[in-house]
Amino acid sequence: MMLNMKKLLVILGMLTCMAGLVACGEEEKANEGLVTEEEAVEIGTGIVEDMNMIVSAGYVEQYAGQPVIYNGFLGWKDALQEDIGTFEGTNGGTAKFSEEEVVININVLGSDHDATVEIILDDELKSCLGITTNVHYxxxxxxxxxxxxxxxxxxxxxxxxxxxxxxxxxxxxxxxxxxxGKKKEQKEAAPAPAADPVVSQIAAKEELSDDTELVAVIAAAIAAYEGAASTDGFVVRSIRKSNKTKWQNA
Structure with missing residues (x-):
């Protein structure tokens, strides 16, 4: 019973693998029905040769309105000038088909370095999706x-x-x-105490005004005591201020 189960599982696995291989084969043939690999390589070779003619003639700017082709031409131009040298032809290539695109790789021969130009076309081979030049070092x-x-x-x-x-x-x-800077600021701020004489003058004036008021009060008191009508005949020789606070408290 166990042997039969193992055989059944093996058979199911083989059938699954075969189904997968058939599906992959159908996907590869989806675009291969339009052209064969050899024909795709011929198309890629023609694109590389035309691109080299356009770059050599200086007509690259005429394709500025087509960014994909324009950038591909610029990349080919830079590769020629910096690495490949003189274009000496092509040497075959490969093509891969998928449901959405066709990738063609063309081998390029150069005087200084060889390279591979990768051309990506849509599934119907009607528009170019990308052109890249890969130099071989x-x-x-x-x-x-x-x-x-x-x-x-x-x-x-x-x-x-x-x-x-x-x-x-x-x-x-x-x-x-x-x-x-701080030391300079401290030096500039040092002359500030020069304002002390002004304060002392103000204090002296305040004391002088207080003494005048004191003289007037004493003169009025003496005049009232003597019954005089005015204080014109009274002359104060000198008044000595002993302690202002004690007088005010008294």
Whole structure:
């Protein structure tokens, strides 16, 4: 009984795998029915050759209204000038079909470097979805670029650290300037006690006015005591103020 169950499970698994393979085959043939892989590679080769002619003739700007094609042409132009060198033709390629697009890779030969141009077309091969140029570099060139990127990155880090250390060192100078400013402010504020003579003069005037009032009160009291009509005949020789507070309390 157990053996029969295992056989049944194995059969079901095989059927599932076969169904999946059939479905994948149908998806690949969905667009393959329009063209074969060889025909797709021929279409990609023609696109690369036409693109090279347009770039060489200087007609790239005429495609500025079509961003996908325009950017693809600019990428091809930059690759020619910087890496590929002189375009020496193509050397076959590959094509992959899916439900939504067709990806064609064309091998390009150059005087300095070879490259691969990836062309993406829609499922009906009527419009271009993207053009990318991928340059082939040797192992030594890849290592050299990686080393340069590492050196540039480390140099940038060191420069940033130096700038941070300089900024931190400037904090001590700022504190010194602040201390100097405070000392100057203290020196400028020192002459303030010069206003004391004015205060003393005001106090003297207040005491003088108090003495005048005291003289008038004493003169009136003496005149009243003697029955005089006025105080014209009374002359005060000197009045000595001994203690103002005691007199007021009395």
């Amino acid at each position: 040797s192992t030594g060139e890849i290592m050299l670029k990686a080393g340069m990127n590492t050196v540039i990155g480390m140099g940038t880090v060191f420069v940033v650290l130096i700038l941070i250390s300089l900024i931190i060192s400037c904090f001590s100078l700022i504190s010194k300037f602040e201390k100097r």
